[in-house]
Amino acid sequence: MRVRVVLFTADLRVHDHPPLRAALDASDAVVPLFVRDTGIAANGFLVPNREAFLADCLRDLDAGLRQRGGRLVVRYGDVAEEVAKVVTETDACAVHLAGDVSAYARRREDRLRTALHGIGCEVVVHDAVVTCVPPGAVTPAARDHFAVFTPYHRQWARQHTRPVGRAPRAVTVPDGVGSEPVPERSSVPGVSPGLAEGGERAGRARLTAWLRSGIAAYEDRHDDMAGDATSRLSPDLHFGTVSPVEAVQRSRSAGGPGAEAFVRQLAWRDFHHQVLAARPAASHADYRTRHDQWRSERSARREIEAWRQGCTGYPVVDAAMRQLRHEGWMHNRGRLLAASFLTKTLYVDWRVGARHFLDLLVDGDISNNQMNWQWAAGTGTDSRPNRVLNPVTQGKRYDPDGAYVRRWVPELAGLSGSAVHEPWKLTGKDRAAYDYPDPLIELPDALDRFRQARGLR
The missing domain is CATH 1.25.40.80 (Serine Threonine Protein Phosphatase 5, Tetratricopeptide repeat)
Incomplete structure (x- = not known):
């Protein structure tokens, strides 16, 4: 029996799946394999929201394969070692997987080639999958x-x-290939309460x-x-x-x-x-340096924590950060505002913000998260690296009636219309009625600090 392994990574579907289609076309049976890679967990990338969403995806992928007569094989451990074990157990002649670009994915591919070369197994990488x-x-x-x-x-x-490929009609898996149980979302602690359902x-x-x-x-x-x-x-x-x-x-x-x-x-x-x-180093180093002398995490600790908790005193920023914590997701305009506020208003290193987003975002993707943070910080591909997004102006423009702020910052629900974007303008008893912090910093002062730091004054 000709057997090939399909290693699923960031392609957890049966529709339009070139590695699965190629393996099925060239073999009598395939092993649809997902390795719960200990290397990803060791790097701190397997956080609760993504782990829970992943569990949904794997259960749904298993169900989709079972509808076609197959099943998902799940292993836990070092990805190269576990794939090599499956290849040896089934005498597979090739492993098919999707190409990816992160430094980790490229190291994984190199290690797979090294591990499988010695046992006479080919590695076939497919483009235009991820x-x-x-x-x-x-x-x-x-x-x-x-x-x-x-x-x-x-x-x-x-x-x-x-061309977009159809899902296969039938998937044949060799008998006797052992699998660990498919994980369940319910076993993952610390998940955001509003996290969406995962799966194809x-x-x-x-x-x-x-x-x-x-x-x-x-x-x-x-x-x-x-x-x-x-x-x-x-x-x-x-x-x-x-x-x-x-x-x-x-x-x-x-x-x-x-x-x-x-x-x-x-x-x-x-x-x-x-x-x-x-430029793989752009995941952790400036793509285009501005020679910033960012405030240290120690010196900006209070402001960073206020930003993380959605208590900066700028309602639209706080609303975005609270949406992130509740849903594991944030509106794109909110991402831009939150990132600009941290890097340019508070003048904190973009890597601090990128790490926090990766800790919570279900769509936390190294390429898009890091490069978007660099874009906002002015160290990436933005042709206007010194632009600063004013949270008050932006809030009034993109949440003119204040509905987004009132949804996520309920302590300001009593303020109507665009007044919700400037609660500090209230005085006396009116201001005391709202248990909401004053702004961390005045915007003109923050802008002046940023411009001096960038040598613009």
Whole structure:
């Protein structure tokens, strides 16, 4: 019997899955394998929200495979060692997996090749599974990647994407391959109470609902913080329960300005992957240094903790940070405001904020999280590195009636309209009626500090 292993990583689906399709086409049986990699846990990346969402995804993947006569094999340990064990047990001739760009993913691939070479097993890596366009497919003349999004997007939009593949009708798994139990969300402590359901069925339902009733208005409403008018597909894209290729093609089929704007956001995702593929150090070091002398975590400890808890005194920032803690997710405009506030208003190192986001975000993705934080801090690909987002102005613009703030900062629920964005303007008994902190810092003072630090004064 010809056997091949399909190693699932950030592609937890059966629809449009090139590694699974290729393995099925070339063999009599496959081993759909997921390794609960101890290396990821040791690096601190397996936090409760992602672990719980992952458990949902694995149970749903197992169910999808069982509907087709197969099952998911789960192992726990070092990924290279566990894959090698499965290969030896089944006499598999190849291991198929999706290509990825993080430094950890690339080390994992190298270690797999080393471990499997000695037992005569091939490693087959498939592109355009985690991203829509492979990271190295779009490059400028004489350079290995695009450092600016707009020219990247022009070329990206002209690329012909591969056809979307159907889910297989049947999956045959060799007898006797041992598996650990598929994990359950209920066994994970410390999960955000509003965390969404994970899994391919839930992800595909979100995508279909989005295409049917949300995408048409996306261009006009994507910054409407109270309206919650974004797709909320980022966790599904991170875990691969929704194919980015399918999302792009179905969005383009929907057509219209909203679809174009949404596809542009998916291009941003690919853009960040190609930056990190070319510059792996950008996950922890400035992509473009501004020679910042950030305030130390010790000296800014009080302000950092207030930011984490959503108690900065700036309501729209606090609302965003509380949404993050409750849902494990945050509106994109809120992410920009929270990141700008920490790095430019409080002048704290972007890595402090990036780590906190990774501790809570269910869609915590190294490429997008780190590069978006660098964009906000002005150390990344932003062509205007010294822009500072004013939380009051931004709050009034993107939450004009204050509904988003009142939803997440209930102690200000008694303030109507845009007045909720400036509670410090109340005086006497009116101010005392609201148990809400005063601003950590006056915005003009913060702006002056930032400009001096960047040598702009």
